[in-house]
Amino acid sequence: MDVLNAIVVLANFVIVPATAYGAQLALGALGVTLIYGILRFSNFAHGDTMAFGAMVTILFTWLLQGWGVTLGPLPTALLALPLGIAVTALLLIGTDRVVYRFYRRQKARPVIYVIASLGVMFIMNGLVRFIIGVDDQRFADGERFIISARTFREITGLDEALAIRTTQGITLVVTMIAVALLFWFLGRTRTGKSMRAFSDNEDLALLSGINPEKVVIVTWIIVAALATTAGVLYGLDKSFKPFTYFQLLLPIFASAIVGGLGNPIGAIVGGFVIAFSEVSVTYAFRRFASHLLPEAWEPDGLVQLLSTDYKFAVSFTILLVVLIFKPTGLFRGKSV
Amino acid sequence: MSGINVKNLALFGLVAVLFIVTGIMQSWNTTLSILNMGLISAVMALGVNIQWGYAGLFNVGIVGFTALGGLAAVLVSMPPVNEAWAAGGPRVLLALAIGVATIAAAVLCWTRLPRGWLRVLLMLAVLIAGFTLYRAVFDPARDAIESVNPAATGYLGGLGLPILLAWPVGGLFAAGAAWIVGKTALGLRSDYLAIATLGIAEIIISILKNEDWLARGVKNVNGLPRPVPFEVDLQAAPWFLELATSIGANPVSFSTVFVKLCYAGLFTTVLLLLIWLTQMALNSPWGRMMRAIRDNEVSSEAMGKDVTRRHLQVFILGSAVCGLAGAMMTTLDGQLVPSTYNPLRFTFLVWVMVIVGGSGNNWGAVLGGFLIWWLWIMVEPIGLWVMENVITAGMAEDSALRDHLIGSAAQMRLLTMGVFLLLMLRFNPKGLIPER
Numbered sequence: 107m108d109v110l111n112a113i114v115v116l117a118n119f120v121i122v123p124a125t126a127y128g129a130q131l132a133l134g135a136l137g138v139t140l141i142y143g144i145l146r147f148s149n150f151a152h153g154d155t156m157a158f159g160a161m162v163t164i165l166f167t168w169l170l171q172g173w174g175v176t177l178g179p180l181p182t183a184l185l186a187l188p189l190g191i192a193v194t195a196l197l198l199i200g201t202d203r204v205v206y207r208f209y210r211r212q213k214a215r216p217v218i219y220v221i222a223s224l225g226v227m228f229i230m231n232g233l234v235r236f237i238i239g240v241d242d243q244r245f246a247d248g249e250r251f252i253i254s255a256r257t258f259r260e261i262t263g264l265d266e267a268l269a270i271r272t273t274q275g276i277t278l279v280v281t282m283i284a285v286a287l288l289f290w291f292l293g294r295t296r297t298g299k300s301m302r303a304f305s306d307n308e309d310l311a312l313l314s315g316i317n318p319e320k321v322v323i324v325t326w327i328i329v330a331a332l333a334t335t336a337g338v339l340y341g342l343d344k345s346f347k348p349f350t351y352f353q354l355l356l357p358i359f360a361s362a363i364v365g366g367l368g369n370p371i372g373a374i375v376g377g378f379v380i381a382f383s384e385v386s387v388t389y390a391f392r393r394f395a396s397h398l399l400p401e402a403w404e405p406d407g408l409v410q411l412l413s414t415d416y417k418f419a420v421s422f423t424i425l426l427v428v429l430i431f432k433p434t435g436l437f438r439g440k441s442v
Numbered sequence: 443m444s445g446i447n448v449k450n451l452a453l454f455g456l457v458a459v460l461f462i463v464t465g466i467m468q469s470w471n472t473t474l475s476i477l478n479m480g481l482i483s484a485v486m487a488l489g490v491n492i493q494w495g496y497a498g499l500f501n502v503g504i505v506g507f508t509a510l511g512g513l514a515a516v517l518v519s520m521p522p523v524n525e526a527w528a529a530g531g532p533r534v535l536l537a538l539a540i541g542v543a544t545i546a547a548a549v550l551c552w553t554r555l556p557r558g559w560l561r562v563l564l565m566l567a568v569l570i571a572g573f574t575l576y577r578a579v580f581d582p583a584r585d586a587i588e589s590v591n592p593a594a595t596g597y598l599g600g601l602g603l604p605i606l607l608a609w610p611v612g613g614l615f616a617a618g619a620a621w622i623v624g625k626t627a628l629g630l631r632s633d634y635l636a637i638a639t640l641g642i643a644e645i646i647i648s649i650l651k652n653e654d655w656l657a658r659g660v661k662n663v664n665g666l667p668r669p670v671p672f673e674v675d676l677q678a679a680p681w682f683l684e685l686a687t688s689i690g691a692n693p694v695s696f697s698t699v700f701v702k703l704c705y706a707g708l709f710t711t712v713l714l715l716l717i718w719l720t721q722m723a724l725n726s727p728w729g730r731m732m733r734a735i736r737d738n739e740v741s742s743e744a745m746g747k748d749v750t751r752r753h754l755q756v757f758i759l760g761s762a763v764c765g766l767a768g769a770m771m772t773t774l775d776g777q778l779v780p781s782t783y784n785p786l787r788f789t790f791l792v793w794v795m796v797i798v799g800g801s802g803n804n805w806g807a808v809l810g811g812f813l814i815w816w817l818w819i820m821v822e823p824i825g826l827w828v829m830e831n832v833i834t835a836g837m838a839e840d841s842a843l844r845d846h847l848i849g850s851a852a853q854m855r856l857l858t859m860g861v862f863l864l865l866m867l868r869f870n871p872k873g874l875i876p877e878r
């Protein structure tokens with residue numbers, strides 16, 4: 107019996123990684139849910155928007171690094187992030203002008219938007235592959251750890267170690283700032299309130315003189331900020347590879363739907379629900395159990411519910427369960 | 443047949459000319475390769491068109507249904523591995539039966555018991571107990587099977603039946619998966635079906651990649667039996683040599699062309715049969731009902747039609763056609779390579795085919811299948827040529843930008859397909875051959 111060591115193992119392999127991953131998913135799901143609330147379609151290009159934003163940020167990071175500009179212990183990418191957001195926002199507004207605005211004027215069915223977003227996804231995916239290639243890119247610099255495994259052992263004297271990487275800490279801090287800014291904007295500013303009004307009831311909002319085009323443009327700018335931040339944080343934490351962003355689409359959609367499509371708080375909760383289930387279902391609990399159980403009972407196997415290759419199955423199963431039992435999501439989204 | 447007019451014939455003629463020009467410029471062997479995949483793509487496009495064109499259902503899991511067809515080809519046609527069966531075959535089957543029974547019991551708990559906490563607890567208990575039992579039976583059996591000569595087999599093998607039989611079986615597999623997805627996601631918003639199909643496709647692909655006992659996972663299954671003769675046998679057969687000399691062809695190169703022609707014959711038969719069936723269905727009372735539901739769900743419901751049930755029916759039918767196409771493709775390749783099932787290449791390309799060809803029109807979908815597949819293959823060399831001779835013509839030989847541009851020309855395909863899709867959707871949303 108060694109409860110303390112067991113807790114440290116759990117924190118190191120489940121709680122800390124799942125929190126960082128959950129924050130990244132939450133940011134992605136917020137983008138999806140905002141587009142759904144204001145523009146009323148599921149944006150399949152969102153994963154590739156994240157990839158595009160991350161790519162632009164990486165390019166600026168390299169430029170800054172080339173000039174010798176760094177942030178000291180923090181990754182330079184944070185300095186390049188605003189530039190990445192700006193370029194991505196321009197791209198998204200351009201896409202809206204060229205593609206989506208036409209269907210908005212036609213009042214097309216939502217599924218037409220979804221197909222259009224498939225086309226946009228193809229183009230963005232092609233652009234990313236064309237500009238930066240298909241290979242892994244690492245762009246994290248600065249200090250690697252907030253607490254490294256060795257320091258933790260030295261301080262606490264425990265057998266097990268808890269290592270917290272800088273990228274995980276940054277993910278959490280940046281996400282909190284972004285979410286706080288978003289909720290302040292939606293709840294306190296005039297533009298934010300008009301966005302919520304537009305999302306609740308389009309006709310009433312139009313009657314009270316809200317300019318729909320302005321709402322749409324602001325939405326795309328916020329979505330660009332959220333998607334780029336999510337993409338950069340994910341890239342810093344793992345590594346940047348264009349194809350993985352496409353695969354993130356499923357957990358992100360699952361997060362948004364589990365929370366309730368169109369509901370920002372739901373998106374955040376959904377992100378953490380998906381991340382924690384994914385990590386804990388695919389984690390091998392053997393070491394955790396070996397600290398808690400007497401030696402005679404120690405498990406032979408890995409005590410792993412599913413192999414990590416099936417992590418997508420977890421988000422999918424949660425998605426199915428929610429669709430069957432509560433299609434509006436945990437926090438009453440907009441639609442069935 | 444309503445669609446026969448000058449414009450449509452001209453469009454099909456144009457595609458034929460594209461293929462013939464490829465034959466003359468490159469080689470007939472290349473043309474036939476493109477044609478064979480074009481035929482398979484046309485079948486897939488027909489399947490998607492059944493879902494989208496007849497009922498407005500949006501399926502983005504085509505890659506998964508295609509992969510299930512490929513799995514069917516392995517399970518039906520490969521010879522069984524007797525040692526592996528002896529090592530753990532019955533136990534794996536038992537484990538799978540336990541899994542199915544668990545789910546059935548959980549569903550029974552949910553539907554038969556009165557509402558309340560007891561029901562939820564009981565269902566969870568059944569699921570947890572069933573899963574533990576399943577893993578206890580399954581894990582040792584799987585390890586036993588996978589340790590039987592892992593370099594060559596390490597899986598159960600198939601039934602050793604003719605591979606042509608795998609084609610309908612592939613359709614059945616896909617239909618089963620479609621039933622699961624459709625049952626949960628249909629009747630909700632249209633976007634939900636799209637997301638659910640995206641998910642099931644990812645899962646099917648990861649099962650194929652990881653379950654080595656089933657189809658060797660990423661170690662691939664090679665050397666599937668063929669429905670057509672081997673080139674080597676042909677080159678030794680007297681009747682074939684006579685045929686080759688009588689048309690004045692080199693027996694070696696003619697044998698490869700001959701084999702491809704055999705495949706093309708098989709695929710064309712399937713395609714024609716499917717076109718005939720789908721046209722009959724479209725012009726039957728059932729087809730008219732489906733289109734009425736698509737155009738106005740509310741009034742169809744008022745007329746007493748069960749919309750969700752009809753949608754489920756058409757979703758299963760369309761997915762089955764995709765599974766059939768998947769089995770055909772694996773037959774043509776002669777191997778199952780799970781890592782090649784890329785959603786961008788399958789799912790989304792088939793969508794471009796349907797939208798460009800003409801949604802709701804079977805002939806349009808077939809045309810789109812041929813045309814887009816030809817483009818998909820040809821955009822790469824054309825893009826490379828444009829990059830080398832037009833865009834980078836003014837640059838220095840050793841410029842890094844020039845190298846990068848030429849190196850990335852292969853990525854131009856996705857971009858081009860995206861542009862095609864968006865242009866078509868905006869300026870000609872009914873496609874090249876519109877529904878009416």
